Structure formats: structure tokens, C-alpha cells
Amino acid sequence: SSSQAASPAGFLQCLTKANISVFEQGEDLFNTQLDKYIRNPKFLANTTGRPLYVVMPANAHHVQIAVRCGSLNRVPLRVRSGGHDYEGLSYRSVDNEGFAMLDMSELRTxxxxxxxxxxxxxxxxxxxxxxxxxxxxxxxxxxxxxxxxxxxxxxxxxxxxxxxxxxxxxxxxxxxxxxxxxxxxxxxxxxxxxxxxxxxxxxxxxxxxxxxxxxxxxxxxxxPATVSVFKVSVSNSQGAAVHAVTKWQKVAPALPDELYIRALVQSDMAVFRAVFLGTCDALLPLVMSRSDGIAELNLSRSNCKEMSWIESVAYVNNATVEDLTKRTTSEFDSSHGFKATTDYVRRAIRREVWAKIFYKQLRQPNAQVILVPYGGKMSNVPEDATPYPHRAGVQYSMQLYNYWPVDSADSGAMGTKWVRDMYAFMAPYVRSGSEPRGAYFNCRDLDLGPDWGPKYFKGNYERLTKxxxxxxxxxxxxxxxxxxxxxxxx
Ligand code: FDA
Known part of the structure; x- marks a missing residue:
């Protein structure tokens, strides 16, 4: 790019002339605006490269002018919409490059x-x-x-x-x-x-x-007017959770497309949450089928709840429908930092390995593995139809996750190390044939190193560079x- 030096002062003047709202580092409201949508609170600490300016466009025209002002004055822009970036790259720079943040939160019609x-x-x-x-x-x-x-x-x-x-x-x-x-x-x-x-x-x-x-x-x-949901926790006291998860991974990706059962795995239990596009009467036999269900969940009519789709959206968040438009996160989420990374599993993992995961790997505070079933429509979209390539052949995705209070003494060092160790542990079980190890861009992880491109996008990466x-x-x-x-x- 250009060899000419950036002109932050020129950028500021350019915005001010167009009456675009902008906050400068050091100004009172700067931190309020910046911190408002930092959704991984570990990045609240003032230790990483912060934006020089927070720019708040109020309409499309403002966005166009802000980009022009930035381009002309060689001040790069990072865009932030919801601020959920796992590595915070919408509002911080790791390499300490000076930049301005364009905050899209006022544009939400x-x-x-x-x-x-x-x-x-x-x-x-x-x-x-x-x-x-x-x-x-x-x-x-x-x-x-x-x-x-x-x-x-x-x-x-x-x-x-x-x-x-x-x-x-x-x-x-x-x-x-x-x-x-x-x-x-x-x-x-x-x-x-x-x-x-x-x-x-x-x-x-x-x-x-x-x-x-x-x-x-x-x-x-x-x-449909009626959808059904359930949440079932299986305790691992007698190894029941190991058994249920081993079964889940074979069954969940092959269930009817209308049924989604996610599993959250911790050392002492597995929690299964489902949303089904239909009634409880139709759902129960699917789950409790001996041949192709997960009878291990012991689902009964009293565990199953019927509601509207929008109520199910709230329900899976432990929220109410009126909460949907609140832009604030829970007390818990705003006080805990996290580290996570993703994998795609193409063939079922053996029961002995799951036992090792439960009894050894997960015996760390706040360690979780989140399993999301694929199959259905996900298998019917060609890999190159969109840049997202993890389609046919993927049985489920896996997120390795750890969290800690933001004020913890080790600043999350132990939780971060757990995710890295767990990622290394999983290597033999997520590789399949010539398939490279995959990752989900939206759960961005800087630990993936210089080869992140093909991991996120496989063969689509080159077309993205074009x-x-x-x-x-x-x-x-x-x-x-x-x-x-x-x-x-x-
Ligand atoms: P943010 O504003 O941080 O932006 C993320 C990236 O996109 C940055 O690089 C940014 O510059 C860029 N960007 C933002 N707005 C842009 C725009 N208008 N134009 C161009 N570029 C733009 N994912 C999922 O698929 N399913 C899920 O259920 C969840 N759940 C979930 C829960 C929690 C608690 C977190 C923290 C994250 C998830 N995610 C997820 C991951 C989520 O999809 C991912 O973090 C998104 O990138 C977040 O988008 P935001 O706009 O919030 O992030």
C-alpha cells in the first residue's frame, strides 16, 4: 500500500466537517463507547492496541464518508457490529497498528x-x-x-x-x-x-x-406454529454421560432435519438441548427409538415443552421474548473472559476416548466441549457454494471452551492453556483421510498460526484472495x- 504517512489529524478533521460523531482516545466518552460492545471481557484490560478513534455513523452516507476520510488520510478502519469477535479484532490490534473503529451499533433497522x-x-x-x-x-x-x-x-x-x-x-x-x-x-x-x-x-x-x-x-x-424443546442433563456418576455422548454422535447427525440436539459436555455431566420443528408427540418416539434414537436421554412427555418458535429462541437462552431486544449480556457473561477453538468431526470418536475426555481432559475448572450436529441441509450444500466449506461428511462440530472471572489472579492463563492442550489432545481424533483439520472463522483463533486460511476455508481460500x-x-x-x-x- 501507500508509502505516505497516515494523518490521524486529517482524518478527524474530515469527519468533523461532515458532522459525524467521533470520540478520540483520552476523551471522557471514548472508553464508554469502546467498552460498550467488548464481548470478551478479557480484552477490557488496557493492554492491547486500542483504536485512535471510535466513529459512530448514523446513516449509510456517514459510513461512505468515514471510509473516504480514512482512505484519504491512510487511517485504516476496523468495523464493529456486535463486538463478539473471539480475538477482539474488531476493536483492538494485536500488532499495534494505528486504526479507527467504525461502530455500526446505531445502524440496526x-x-x-x-x-x-x-x-x-x-x-x-x-x-x-x-x-x-x-x-x-x-x-x-x-x-x-x-x-x-x-x-x-x-x-x-x-x-x-x-x-x-x-x-x-x-x-x-x-x-x-x-x-x-x-x-x-x-x-x-x-x-x-x-x-x-x-x-x-x-x-x-x-x-x-x-x-x-x-x-x-x-x-x-x-x-410451524408449534415447536418443541427439551433440556436433559445426564450425570456421569455411573459413566452414563460417556455412554450418552458416544451414542449421540452416531445418532444426532442422522435424525430428521427438523430435530437439532446439541450437547454440552463437562466432566461431571452432559447437557442435551433440543429444538424440534413439530409437536412433543412427534418428537418423543424419534428420541426414544431403540434403533436410531438416544433412549439414554430417558426423555418423557413431562420434559418436553411446546411453544412458538420465537419463544424457543428465548428459551434456549434462558431468556424471555421481551429480552430479545435488550442489547446487554448477562452479569455472568460481562464478568468472564474466555478462550475457545473449534474442530469438525468426520467420524465417531471411540467410547474409550470419550471416557478419557470426561475423566481426564475435562477435569479442569470451567472446561467445556460443545457439540453441534451436522447432516440434513448442511450436507446438501456444495463446499464451494459459499466460502464456508465444512459441509457433507462433517458429523458434528466441536468447540473447546474455557472461561474465568476477569479479575482472576492468573488472567486466564490456566484456562487458555487448557484449550491449547485439549486442541493438541484431539488431533488424532478429528483427522480423517486427507481432510485437513478445520476451524470455524466465526470462532476465530489466532493460535491457528500462519495456515489459518485453508483451515477456515479449505479450497475456497484461494478464490477469496482473488x-x-x-x-x-x-x-x-x-x-x-x-x-x-x-x-x-x-
Ligand atoms: P464483531 O463486531 O466483533 O465483528 C467480527 C468480525 O467481523 C470483525 O473482523 C469485524 O471487523 C467484522 N465485521 C463486523 N461487522 C462488519 C460489517 N458490517 N462489515 C464487514 N465486516 C464486519 N456463531 C454462530 O455461528 N452461532 C452461534 O450460536 C454463536 N454464538 C456465539 C455466542 C457468543 C457468546 C459469542 C462471543 C460468539 C458466538 N458466535 C456464534 C460467534 C459469532 O458468530 C462471531 O463472533 C461473529 O463474528 C460476531 O459478530 P459481531 O458482529 O458480534 O462481531
Whole structure:
């Protein structure tokens, strides 16, 4: 890129002239605005590269001007929508490069069109706000995206987006039909004017690499008036949880697409949470079938609850429907830092290995493994249809997770080490044939090292670098794990 020096003062002046709200380091409100959407509280500590400015656009035009001001003055912009980035790269720089943060939180309008079952959603909206707006328009429409309500649409859609409807309807990006993108020149583009490769790239190729996505048009999906949910905990006192998880991994990816059963595994128990697009009477025989169910869950009619889809969205978050539009996280989430990483499992892991995981690996404070079933629609989307490549053949995804109070004496060193050790432990069990070890971009992990590209995107990585060259040839939008320009053929 340019050899000329950056001019932060010029940037500030450029924004002020356009009446765009901006907070400067050292100013009173700077920390308030910055900290408001830091969703991994371990990054609240003032030890990493903070933005020089927090910029708060109030409309699309402001975003265009902010990008132009940044480009002209060579001040890079990082975009933050919901602030859930696992490594905080939307609001901090590890390599200490000076940058300004563009905070999208004021741009969060959701417009639902009942006639066409579509919606336009701005990137600063949270998933909770999106789901709530859909449910106000119709109780028979829903959208397949993530579980956590405060996740931002901007980052989430950029990297894929999975949740309880994924086995029936795929990822969020599988249901995006148009988008508006501001490129590094400040030009506002739509699906047609950005071109096919770029429209492909922004649907799963990761946020922060191609431009600022202002808003997305999505195809809504039909949900039944009644859905069913259950939560069953299996204690491991007699090894029952080892048994249930071993069974789950064979059964859950092959169940009907309407049924999603997630497992949260800790040393003393496994917790199974399900959402089913249908009634409890239809759900019970599926789960309790001796041949292809998980009778180990001992599910009974009294464990099963029927409700509307939007109530199920709240239920899996232990929240109420009215909570969906609250932009604050729980007391617990705002006081605990975390470290996590992901794997994709292609063949069932042996029972003896699960026993080792339960009795040895998980015997650490706050250590968890979260298992999400694939199959269904996930297997029917070709690997190159979107940049998200983890499709047919994946039985389930696995998240290795540890958390700690932000004020803990070791600042999370032990929890972080646990995730790294567990990742090393899992290596032999997640490899299958020539398949490289995969990872989920939206659970970004800087420990993946310099080969993160093919891990997140497999064979799609190279096409992403070409899309990058098309839309951002000077690499204006960048961070420690953004898509680079293609290597020049020598
Ligand atoms: P944030 O604002 O931090 O942005 C993430 C990245 O995208 C950054 O690189 C940023 O620059 C870029 N970006 C943001 N807005 C952009 C825009 N408008 N245009 C271009 N680039 C933009 N995932 C999942 O699939 N299913 C789930 O159920 C969950 N649940 C979950 C729970 C919790 C507690 C956390 C912390 C995270 C998840 N996630 C998840 C992961 C989540 O999808 C991922 O962290 C998203 O990137 C978060 O998007 P935000 O907008 O909130 O993040």
C-alpha cells in the first residue's frame, strides 16, 4: 500500500466537517463507547492496541464518508457490529497498528416484507433484534442464524452463522439474497454492482476483509406454529454421560432435519438441548427409538415443552421474548473472559476416548466441549457454494471452551492453556483421510498460526484472495487474520 504517512489529524478533521460523531482516545466518552460492545471481557484490560478513534455513523452516507476520510488520510478502519469477535479484532490490534473503529451499533433497522417472506437487516442489529422483528411480522416465519442474542448481524453473517435451524435450513449465509457493501473508495455497491465473486466472498469469507457491509437481504424460512424443546442433563456418576455422548454422535447427525440436539459436555455431566420443528408427540418416539434414537436421554412427555418458535429462541437462552431486544449480556457473561477453538468431526470418536475426555481432559475448572450436529441441509450444500466449506461428511462440530472471572489472579492463563492442550489432545481424533483439520472463522483463533486460511476455508481460500484483489486491491480493510491479496505468480 501507500508509502505516505497516515494523518490521524486529517482524518478527524474530515469527519468533523461532515458532522459525524467521533470520540478520540483520552476523551471522557471514548472508553464508554469502546467498552460498550467488548464481548470478551478479557480484552477490557488496557493492554492491547486500542483504536485512535471510535466513529459512530448514523446513516449509510456517514459510513461512505468515514471510509473516504480514512482512505484519504491512510487511517485504516476496523468495523464493529456486535463486538463478539473471539480475538477482539474488531476493536483492538494485536500488532499495534494505528486504526479507527467504525461502530455500526446505531445502524440496526430491520424491515420485514411479509408478502415475499424476505427482510432487510442492517449490520448493527443483534440476532435478538432480527428474530424479534420477524416474529412481530408473522409467527410462521423465522431465520436460521446463531443462538446467542447479542451477536451482531454484521460479523455473524460475514462468517457463516449457525444455530438450531441449521439442519433444516442451513447457515445464515445460505439464506442471504442481496447485500449492500461500502468499498475502500466509499462507493456503495449491491449484489449486481459488486460482482459475483465479491458477493460470494462476503457470504462467509469473514468480516473485516472486503469492505463494510451495511445491510443484508435475507430469505425468511417457514416455521410451524408449534415447536418443541427439551433440556436433559445426564450425570456421569455411573459413566452414563460417556455412554450418552458416544451414542449421540452416531445418532444426532442422522435424525430428521427438523430435530437439532446439541450437547454440552463437562466432566461431571452432559447437557442435551433440543429444538424440534413439530409437536412433543412427534418428537418423543424419534428420541426414544431403540434403533436410531438416544433412549439414554430417558426423555418423557413431562420434559418436553411446546411453544412458538420465537419463544424457543428465548428459551434456549434462558431468556424471555421481551429480552430479545435488550442489547446487554448477562452479569455472568460481562464478568468472564474466555478462550475457545473449534474442530469438525468426520467420524465417531471411540467410547474409550470419550471416557478419557470426561475423566481426564475435562477435569479442569470451567472446561467445556460443545457439540453441534451436522447432516440434513448442511450436507446438501456444495463446499464451494459459499466460502464456508465444512459441509457433507462433517458429523458434528466441536468447540473447546474455557472461561474465568476477569479479575482472576492468573488472567486466564490456566484456562487458555487448557484449550491449547485439549486442541493438541484431539488431533488424532478429528483427522480423517486427507481432510485437513478445520476451524470455524466465526470462532476465530489466532493460535491457528500462519495456515489459518485453508483451515477456515479449505479450497475456497484461494478464490477469496482473488475476490480481495478485485474489491480491495490496496488492502485497506485488514487485520491480523484478514484475507490477503493473492501471492503474485513469479
Ligand atoms: P464483531 O463486531 O466483533 O465483528 C467480527 C468480525 O467481523 C470483525 O473482523 C469485524 O471487523 C467484522 N465485521 C463486523 N461487522 C462488519 C460489517 N458490517 N462489515 C464487514 N465486516 C464486519 N456463531 C454462530 O455461528 N452461532 C452461534 O450460536 C454463536 N454464538 C456465539 C455466542 C457468543 C457468546 C459469542 C462471543 C460468539 C458466538 N458466535 C456464534 C460467534 C459469532 O458468530 C462471531 O463472533 C461473529 O463474528 C460476531 O459478530 P459481531 O458482529 O458480534 O462481531
Amino acid at each position: 430491520v424491515v420485514v416484507d411479509n408478502q415475499t417472506s424476505t427482510a432487510w437487516v442492517e449490520s448493527g442489529a443483534t440476532l435478538g433484534e432480527l428474530y424479534y422483528a420477524i416474529s412481530k411480522a408473522s409467527n410462521l416465519l423465522g431465520f436460521p442464524a446463531g443462538v446467542c442474542l447479542t451477536v451482531g448481524v454484521g460479523g455473524h453473517f460475514s462468517g457463516g452463522g449457525f444455530g438450531t435451524l441449521m439442519r433444516k435450513h442451513g447457515l445464515a449465509v445460505d439464506n442471504v439474497i442481496d447485500a449492500e457493501l461500502v468499498d475502500a473508495n466509499g462507493t456503495l455497491l449491491n449484489k449486481t454492482t459488486m460482482g459475483g465473486d465479491v458477493f460470494w466472498a462476503i457470504r462467509g469469507g469473514g468480516g473485516g476483509s472486503f469492505g463494510v457491509v451495511l445491510r443484508w437481504q435475507v430469505r425468511l424460512v417457514t416455521v 475476490a480481495k484483489a478485485e474489491i480491495d486491491p490496496h488492502n485497506y480493510f485488514r487485520n491480523e487474520q484478514s484475507i490477503p491479496l493473492p501471492k503474485r505468480a513469479s
